[in-house]
Amino acid sequence: MKKQNIITLLSFIAVAFSANAVDKYVTENVDIYLRRGPSSQYAYSNAVKAGQKVIELEKSADGKYTRIQLPNGSSAWIESNKLKDQPSFKELVPLLEAQLAEYKDKVDNAEKNQQNAIQDYAEKLQKAEQSIESLQAKNNELEQLNKQQEMKLESMLNQVDDKRRDLIVTWFTYGGLVAGGGFLLGLILPAIMPGRRKKDRWMR
Incomplete structure (x- = not known):
């Protein structure tokens, strides 16, 4: 060749x-x-x-x-x-040597450029992988935070439901007491009021 x-x-x-x-x-x-x-x-x-x-x-x-x-x-x-x-070989040899040196420089530069391109691609790939890992870590952190917020919200809703039930029970209790008191008053007052009327008529 x-x-x-x-x-x-x-x-x-x-x-x-x-x-x-x-x-x-x-x-x-x-x-x-x-x-x-x-x-x-x-x-x-x-x-x-x-x-x-x-x-x-x-x-x-x-x-x-x-x-x-x-x-x-x-x-x-x-x-x-x-x-x-x-041209004689005496004239051609320096030309050939210069030409071969030029070809060698081009090959060396091509190999160097290729190595630089590969290294640059490897660095970019590494940075991309690091960015992906960072985004995945942030995503995991956000998911964990979201779960914590959901748990807090669920706990708050449970507390609200408990307070609502307690309030309903309290109102029912108060209502029952009021109703019971009214019922007792309804029984007691009629028994008291007629006696007082009879006494008033006797004193007259």
Whole structure:
């Protein structure tokens, strides 16, 4: 899988570099000696390292030689078949390393973000569970208080019923006494009143 990704990345970079016609790369076999002119009759001027990136300036009439510009700004002639359009591995390795480092950072950041998201979700879940437990505790407390209030209310109603019954019994008792007293008075008064009338007539 990694090998396939590297090949794909190499192809992408090669296409990107070949789009610029002036960029050329020295073959990677050996260091190449450069000449002062576009043929083997010209003397050597200097050398260029294998895989070195150079700039193509012009080609000879027969196309066998190409004048290139070196990184130090000087120019010389090189055999055209010693140049290629694709970057050398010497140029690609730093790019690949940078690309792989970027991918690694993205993967690490993705894993870190995922871990942070999981941790955040776990914290929210824990807070939700704590809130539910708190609400359940308050609900139980309210239910207990409601039961106590119901018991108090029932006790008060029982007391009211007891007092009502006591009051009814008291009124019945008072009523019975009054009725009994009236009945006795009704029996006693007639017996007393006639005697007094007879006595009054005798005294006359």
